[in-house]
Amino acid sequence: MFQTRLLSKSQVQSLITMSEVLDAVEKTFKGMGDGTVINPTKVNLDLGETASYPPYGGFMNAMPAYIGWLDTAGIKWAGGFFERKKHGLGYITSLILLIDPKMGNFKAVMDGAHITNLRTGAQSAIALKYLHPDKNIRIGLYGAGMQGHTQTMAISQIFNIEKLCVYDISPDAARKYAEDMKNVVQGEIVIAKDPKEPADADAIICVTQSKDKFLKNEWIKPGTIVFPMGSYQECDDDFILSADKIIVDHVGQCLHRGALKELCEEGKISERNIFATIGEIVAGKKEIKRNKNERILCIPIGTGAMDIAVATIVFQKAESKGIGGTYEFE
Template sequence: MSKAEFIYLTQEDVIAAGGLNMEKCMEAVEEALACHARGDMVLPSKTVVRWGDPETEATKGRINAMPSYLGGKVNKVGIKWIGSSPLNPKRHNLPRASGILILNDPETKLPLAIMDSTIISAMRTGATGGVGMKYLARKESRIMGMIGAGVQARTQAMAAKIAFPHLEKILIFDILPDRSNSWCQEMSLKLNTPCSPARSAEEAVRESDFFVTVTTAHAPIVKADWIKSGHTFVHMAGYEDEVAVVKKADKIVLDSWTEVHHRGLQTVYLAYEQGLISEKDIYAEIGEIIIGKKKGRENNKEFIYYNTVGMGIEDVAFGSFILEEAQKKGIGISLPLWKNPIWV
């Protein structure tokens, strides 16, 4: 029997292989979402390890296991194992999130690679928001609003610049003003786009063409009367807006209703649970719009509510791109699984 080997990629390797290339990440994620709409994937719901009820995640954190198979151009199996510990930055000077991604051959089921997924996860989450911006925001959009100035705000802004290369301004609000200020200094240079701290969450929403929420909030921030005609709301986290915001939408678009329902924490699910909306009110999943099964934005007056929960196929998609680039460039370490299997 032949030996079995896999490639190990550190975070530095992932970056060297293109881990910060948002354009390629959005292409990979768009392919994953299209495969989801076609049914060319296998997607078990994520398993969450937590130390208590969902509210404890704010302090004790969680670890998610996200297995999936993605067909199409990718044809890989994988699993992301990612931890989130909110107190890490203050207590241990470590990132909030850390994870690994394992990719397997769908034929032999043997591992092909084990890699850091911290960057991959952050990038693909930004890309998922960016794909929504591309298909759902008004084409002439020039001002982006943002609530929350953490890591995810960085990748959402990176994706916005791919979706809207002529973006003129980013307004960002965080409950900690110093975070907004430092974020603006950093991202203005990186994106070559003026970034300004907003005086309030309301200003970030009202003054924008489209806006994104990336917070750890467990109580609503965004209010229904802040929404204006033509707005696009990219909702990336949990309970960040009044249920009335969902009810106000002309179109509700999700990445996956099954996974939003499974997670059970986001505002759109709470509106459903309270009987304010039904499944019939869900206009589309974003993959259906990508493949042309449903239309995206049809006029400049629609308020479109886009909610994502995240799926393992997105990690497999971008991780597969990273693996291919690493192999082309000779990046990473080849490690043996065995020289000869003891049992066959």
């Protein structure tokens, strides 16, 4: 009989580090670029996130993938629910299921929230590695929650963050972030009072749940790289339409969710406007020659491939250390 390993959130947290996630994300981006990673467009179940029915203010995504460099496959079932915050829980809820790609038996079932947070941070850090060749960097951060933390943790492992300016609609969240990250960021952390302040940076990271186009085109200086990571459109139409280059992690997903969704539906943005995928750049399929005055829009909206790659490393370590329970589903 086949044994399926079961891993809780705390067990997953004990089995993976950000440096391992960064390595896995970079290798998986390369696989997406060279065709050895298969990642279908995610399927979305709207449970009231934007739909009028049902009225639950949440969503779930089904995100399958095959990872060639690990010869593994699986699916992440993940979403966000505002109701969870009322009960002191994290917005994200997630499970990851791994299978043997040859036999189809389930190798593992594990919590996916921690992996989601880590790989989301790692995605923008790896993209920046190829888009911003200087080791020194100034970061503007919108959103001081968990993903704001993991963005900072990931970027700090690749770059010397000379200055980080953070803005959050909750001043308490911004202050907590600054305290939490004071030993992670090499340079100074500034808590912005005006939402315009973080835009004066080499890279702007947006990890909010805002449905407003709060990041204005006139704030964004030449040479800036903008990462709108939220589920909605965080930057205004003028910036998207005037960006010198648009780079995404997954064309199909990025045109139908997040920053490009509305403009795509209006026929103002299409696949023709996308310069490259991050995978094509990491795999060397497309070369990006940065003009110091170019403004780049980079959207790593998130793919199941990253989750499955990281989860497989967690599973391998759990197997070798005998961590987690097992169950015979077959």
